[in-house]
Amino acid sequence: MNPEELLFAETHEWAHIEEQGGDKVATIGISANAVEALTDLVYMELPAAGVAVTASGSFGEVESVKATSEMYSPVDGEVVEVNTSLPDNLEILNTDPYGEGWIIKVKLSNEDSLAKLMDYVAYQKQCEEG
Amino acid sequence: MVDFAGWSMPVQYSSIIDEHHRTRNSIGMFDVSHMGRLYFSGEAIDKFLDTLTTRRVAGVECGKIRYSLMTNDQGGILDDVLVYHLPNLSGTPFHMMVVNASNREKIVDWITAHLGDSGIELDDRTNSTAMIAVQGPKANHAVAALSETDPDSLPYYTGTTTKICGFEAILSRTGYTGEDGCEIICENEYAEAIWSAVFDTAQSVGGGASGLAARDTLRLEAGMPLYGHELSESINPAQTDLKFAIQMKDRQFIGRSSILTARKNKSLPIRVGLELEGRRAAREECQIFKDDVKVGVVTSGTYAPTLEKSISMAYVDPAFSELGTELIVDIRGKSHPARIAKVPFYKHP
Numbered sequence: 001m002n003p004e005e006l007l008f009a010e011t012h013e014w015a016h017i018e019e020q021g022g023d024k025v026a027t028i029g030i031s032a033n034a035v036e037a038l039t040d041l042v043y044m045e046l047p048a049a050g051v052a053v054t055a056s057g058s059f060g061e062v063e064s065v066k067a068t069s070e071m072y073s074p075v076d077g078e079v080v081e082v083n084t085s086l087p088d089n090l091e092i093l094n095t096d097p098y099g100e101g102w103i104i105k106v107k108l109s110n111e112d113s114l115a116k117l118m119d120y121v122a123y124q125k126q127c128e129e130g
Numbered sequence: 131m132v133d134f135a136g137w138s139m140p141v142q143y144s145s146i147i148d149e150h151h152r153t154r155n156s157i158g159m160f161d162v163s164h165m166g167r168l169y170f171s172g173e174a175i176d177k178f179l180d181t182l183t184t185r186r187v188a189g190v191e192c193g194k195i196r197y198s199l200m201t202n203d204q205g206g207i208l209d210d211v212l213v214y215h216l217p218n219l220s221g222t223p224f225h226m227m228v229v230n231a232s233n234r235e236k237i238v239d240w241i242t243a244h245l246g247d248s249g250i251e252l253d254d255r256t257n258s259t260a261m262i263a264v265q266g267p268k269a270n271h272a273v274a275a276l277s278e279t280d281p282d283s284l285p286y287y288t289g290t291t292t293k294i295c296g297f298e299a300i301l302s303r304t305g306y307t308g309e310d311g312c313e314i315i316c317e318n319e320y321a322e323a324i325w326s327a328v329f330d331t332a333q334s335v336g337g338g339a340s341g342l343a344a345r346d347t348l349r350l351e352a353g354m355p356l357y358g359h360e361l362s363e364s365i366n367p368a369q370t371d372l373k374f375a376i377q378m379k380d381r382q383f384i385g386r387s388s389i390l391t392a393r394k395n396k397s398l399p400i401r402v403g404l405e406l407e408g409r410r411a412a413r414e415e416c417q418i419f420k421d422d423v424k425v426g427v428v429t430s431g432t433y434a435p436t437l438e439k440s441i442s443m444a445y446v447d448p449a450f451s452e453l454g455t456e457l458i459v460d461i462r463g464k465s466h467p468a469r470i471a472k473v474p475f476y477k478h479p
Contacts, residue, residue, distance in 0.1 A: 040147045042433040043410040045464075061462070063410060065146045065433055066343050068462070 001098040003032070007114065008123035009074040011056075012037075014098065015117065017108070024108040026075045029101055030062065033127045035093045040065040044087040046104065051079045053106055055113030060103070073106065075113050081105040134342065135231040137164040142341040149340035150347050150435040153266045153307055154478075157337025159329060160263040160345055162306075166234030167259050167315060168227045168241070172250030175225040179213060182244060182384055184367050186377045187213045192223040195287045195302055198375055199367050200237065205388025206363035207370075208240060209233040210355065212304065218291045219298055226300075228261075230357045244384075260321035264328055265311035265340075265348075267478070270303075272331040273312055276324075277301060281312040295320070295327050306345060308352025309478050347432050350441060353403060353474030359414060359429040360401055360443055368392035369445065371401045371473070399426060399445035403473035404459065406440035406466050409433055412459045418444055418468070419458040425450045428459060434475065441475050442468070 006014040012034035015026040035041070043063035053059045053073040060071045082104050086092065093101040118126065132141050140161065143149060152158050170179075180188035185198035192215050200208045212228045229237045238254055245252070264273055270281035279292035279301055289302030297320035305311045316324055332338055346356070355361050355370060367376050368389050378386060392398060406412060412431035417424055426446030434441045442459070450457060455470040 039142070039145050043408070045410075063433075065347060065411075065435070066141070068411075068413070 003098050004120045006098065006120060007074065007117035008120065009056075009072060009117055010126065011072045013072060013074050015074040017114070024111065025080065026077070026106045026108060027102050028059075028074060028106060029097055029103050030071060030093070031123070032097045035097050035101075038062065038064040038067075038069060041090040041093060044090060044103075046082050046084070046087065047079050049079050049082055053077060053079060055116070071103070074117055075106055075108050076110050077106040077108040079104050080107045132342075134164060135234075137231060139164060140339070140341040141343045143339045146341070146343045146347065147435045149338075149344035152337050153309055153340055153344065153348055154436050155266070156335050157264060157266040157269045157272055157311075157332040158307065158309075158340035158344065158348075159325070159332055159338065160265065160340055160342075161260075161325070162263050162313070162345075163256075163260040163321070164231040165261055166227075166229040166231060166237065166254065166256045167261065168229060168238065169253040169255050170225045170227070170250055171253065172248065174248070175250055176215065178245075178248050178250055179225065179227070180381070180383065182241065183211070183213065184376045184383065184385065184389070185374075186381060187215075190215050192217055193288050193290060195289055195304060197287070199361070199370075199372065200240070201367060201383075201385025201388070202363065203384055203388070205366045205368075205385045205392060207357075207361045207365055207367060208363065209237050210357055210361055210375075211237070214289060214300075214302070216289050216291060216300060216302075219293075232358060258318055259315055260318050262314045262321070262325055262328070263305055263307070263311065264314065264332070265305045265307040265309045266337060267310060268332075268335050268337060269309070269311035272328055272335065272337070273301070273314070275331060276327050284312075295324050297324060299324065306352075306354060307348035308354070308474060308476055309348070346430075347435055350430055350432050350443065351434050351436055351474070351476035353443070353476075355401065355443070356430060360445075365445075366392035366398065368395075369398050369400050396448060398448070400448050400451055401429075402426075402444055402446050402451050403471045403475060404428070404431075404442040404444050404457070404468045405471040405475075406431075406442065406459060406468040408466065409440055410461060410466060411440050412442045412461050412466070412468070416442075417460045418446060419460065419465075420450050420455075425457065436476055441471070443473070446470075
């Protein structure tokens with residue numbers, strides 16, 4: 001996926017919103033900037049399908065050699081799909097964070113949180129300003 | 131870069147895992163100038179220091195370096211230190227000590243308070259000198275090409291004063307990574323030239339700079355304790371499984387009687403190694419359980435890049451300290467199976 005077509009949270013997750021059978025579904029991952037900052041990823045804790053997530057609430061954890069970081073959902077809704085092969089292949093996050101490195105898909109219960117997300121240009125600006 | 135005990139320190143230069151592997155496979159170079167370097171002058175320095183160290187340092191022959199703990203009256207560990215008895219360039223013996231950065235002021239005060247009328251003077255040269263650890267299977271060879279003394283000619287835990295790149299420096303066969311290698315101490319003004327020269331050689335054989343984070347994963351694999359984690363003033367040397375660093379016979383030193391008492395107390399938690407299932411690391415203060423009863427606490431943990439597994443050091447109830455004992459570690463609210471493992475986790479070939 002082209003990062004310029006994605007929405008980003010301040011906390012470095014990305015979301016791609018699509019219509020699926022009348023529902024809106026967000027594919028969610030973490031940004032290349034986040035992967036680079038974390039370095040040396042060794043572990044990822046993922047939710048199960050069916051779990052409810054809330055915008056800005058933790059949906060899982062990613063662990064590098066030096067630290068554990070929470071991953072926060074950019075949207076409200078229900079987890080409908082989980083990239084279960086990812087924890088055993090975390091290097092995909094280095095090569096394709098916006099494609100094969102997707103983490104979960106969430107069926108949106110509302111669209112309230114979307115207005116708080118940034119486009120790619122605004123997100124890059126946030127990263128550059130550190 | 132992060133602040134560590136007032137020093138701006140490189141935690142990692144690039145990838146911690148790369149910096150770890152380069153040390154195991156080739157050369158990792160560590161700027162460890164933050165470590166405290168204390169020099170002594172006067173008479174009978176070894177006998178004086180011997181009253182403050184858990185290990186015998188009196189009468190140790192010139193050229194040797196001793197790892198020891200220092201304890202307070204209650205037996206609490208003040209620091210773990212290296213006591214050097216080395217020749218200077220003209221062959222005259224001198225004593226120095228390397229202490230942890232976070233404990234330097236405390237140890238300087240502690241030693242100063244006990245100098246009394248010994249006539250011994252302590253000179254803290256931490257700020258005017260630099261210290262570089264060159265570690266890994268190719269480390270000694272790289273330094274040998276630049277040094278008047280070949281590190282391989284120095285037995286393990288010995289040292290001397292020599293010239294490296296033409297500059298006066300202390301060279302010792304010591305380190306904190308579980309690899310062979312050496313450490314260099316020199317005046318600040320020579321440090322950049324020596325670092326650059328060793329670095330060029332290191333790079334040509336697949337080595338390079340490694341940061342504090344890699345130093346931590348390396349020392350953990352090697353089962354070496356870290357002050358503030360496995361060692362503290364609330365831990366008695368008898369709990370640490372560092373028997374080689376505690377010598378009681380025919381000696382008197384501060385904390386000795388408390389160590390004797392602690393040795394008889396079979397309920398005190400003791401230091402052990404743990405291997406966890408999966409890749410997730412336990413971190414400091416994770417609780418350890420056996421059948422839902424708390425039996426210990428993790429003091430350090432990491433994903434171990436060489437072993438490719440999750441390892442920890444911990445203090446546990448001695449009843450659950452036997453090799454292979456299966457325990458549960460609570461990591462952020464989730465139970466992870468673990469078992470008591472042999473320390474060191476890794477030994478270099």
